[in-house]
Amino acid sequence: MSEYGYLPDSANIEQSFGNNKGILTPKDIYDLTRADKYTNYGQLELIETQTVSSAQNVDFTSLGNYNVHLLTVNNHTFPAGSQDYGIRFFENGVLETASVYQYAIQQCGIGGSYFEAKSTGANHIRIDNTGSEQWIQNWYCYFYNLSDSSKYSFTTSHKVPERINTSGNYNSSGTYIEFGSGVLKQASVVDGIRIYNSTKTANAGTLSLYGIRYS
Amino acid sequence: MGLIQVATETVSSPVASVTLTGIDSSDVYMVAINNFIPVNNDVSAYMRITKSGTADSTSNYDSAYKYLKSHTSFANSGDANEDKINFGNIGTGTSEGVNSIINLYNFNSSSEYSYATQEDTTLNSSAQHQGKQGGFVHTVASASDGLYFYMASGNIASGTFTLYKQVGS
Numbered sequence: 001m002s003e004y005g006y007l008p009d010s011a012n013i014e015q016s017f018g019n020n021k022g023i024l025t026p027k028d029i030y031d032l033t034r035a036d037k038y039t040n041y042g043q044l045e046l047i048e049t050q051t052v053s054s055a056q057n058v059d060f061t062s063l064g065n066y067n068v069h070l071l072t073v074n075n076h077t078f079p080a081g082s083q084d085y086g087i088r089f090f091e092n093g094v095l096e097t098a099s100v101y102q103y104a105i106q107q108c109g110i111g112g113s114y115f116e117a118k119s120t121g122a123n124h125i126r127i128d129n130t131g132s133e134q135w136i137q138n139w140y141c142y143f144y145n146l147s148d149s150s151k152y153s154f155t156t157s158h159k160v161p162e163r164i165n166t167s168g169n170y171n172s173s174g175t176y177i178e179f180g181s182g183v184l185k186q187a188s189v190v191d192g193i194r195i196y197n198s199t200k201t202a203n204a205g206t207l208s209l210y211g212i213r214y215s
Numbered sequence: 216m217g218l219i220q221v222a223t224e225t226v227s228s229p230v231a232s233v234t235l236t237g238i239d240s241s242d243v244y245m246v247a248i249n250n251f252i253p254v255n256n257d258v259s260a261y262m263r264i265t266k267s268g269t270a271d272s273t274s275n276y277d278s279a280y281k282y283l284k285s286h287t288s289f290a291n292s293g294d295a296n297e298d299k300i301n302f303g304n305i306g307t308g309t310s311e312g313v314n315s316i317i318n319l320y321n322f323n324s325s326s327e328y329s330y331a332t333q334e335d336t337t338l339n340s341s342a343q344h345q346g347k348q349g350g351f352v353h354t355v356a357s358a359s360d361g362l363y364f365y366m367a368s369g370n371i372a373s374g375t376f377t378l379y380k381q382v383g384s
Contacts, residue, residue: 104289106281106348116283118283144336151310156336179348181336181345181346212247212379
């Protein structure tokens with residue numbers, strides 16, 4: 001018999017996504033799925049959801065084998081105080097904390113002010129920062145080439161936060177909708193993503209990481 | 216939202232162009248691009264939409280983008296009646312290529328223009344990080360069925376281009 005399905009060996013059938021042949025057993029389907037050869041439509045695949053109740057950082061360390069990932073962040077809530085918020089990567093299990101990240105973010109102020117946030121030597125890819133206030137962060141980010149050892153790792157992101165001042169009120173003039181991109185400009189295998197806060201511990205939030213299959 | 220793969224092409228040896236087709240419904244479609252890299256150094260990477268599988272080279276592309284540059288001030292662009300969409304100049308150094316997510320709207324409509332939102336993250340041909348966010352519209356009210364990618368000169372050296380249908384969106 002062929003390796004998969006009820007097919008004669010002589011047929012020498014090669015199974016692949018979009019081109020499966022024969023009658024497949026549940027074990028065949030399991031094995032082919034693990035081999036990335038089973039036609040199973042639905043290519044936005046949830047890798048992991050983490051619900052935060054008390055965490056300064058959120059780490060995703062099982063990324064799977066995808067060219068493109070999508071992270072969604074919902075109601076990631078931090079208390080008041082000076083803090084930086086962004087993305088760091090693990091390379092072969094080691095967190096990269098050096099000033100080797102680059103980013104360029106357009107800040108669109110609800111109060112009407114627009115700013116450029118950019119760096120060619122940051123220790124994280126910026127999502128936001130504040131000197132004193134509280135946040136509720138909502139955003140998404142696409143990641144490119146994380147698992148490719150010969151390529152740099154890139155991001156694009158878009159964020160809609162709520163900023164709360166020290167009196168506990170919504171600070172519309174200090175709230176910026178932001179979009180932008182970043183890069184870890186060194187060729188390496190990135191096998192983990194940290195959603196990083198420099199000083200504060202989140203008390204709520206739901207973060208989901210997806211892989212975009214066959215991207 | 217779920218994604219269903221409609222078409223994909225991985226370039227591992229040089230080709231003149233890549234065409235993704237298969238848009239045949241009113242759903243929103245998404246294209247994921249990574250490592251879109253040229254054979255020649257310092258050339259523009261281009262995109263056109265396809266009508267019945269053929270790239271449309273008429274001067275009906277309107278676009279507006281914010282260029283997000285890590286190394287210098289940001290820039291704006293707005294162009295009307297162009298004959299293509301320009302990703303910008305890329306090169307042959309490590310990762311000097313385009314990574315992008317493009318969402319496609321109304322492409323299958325024969326009575327509406329074809330719209331797209333776009334977010335790119337690239338290294339340019341000087342190895343400088345540059346993002347780009349914005350969108351474009353093809354101002355012809357006829358059905359479009361995909362996208363076509365090519366270089367200003369020379370071939371595409373590598374890249375993965377995948378078209379998905381968004382379901383549940």
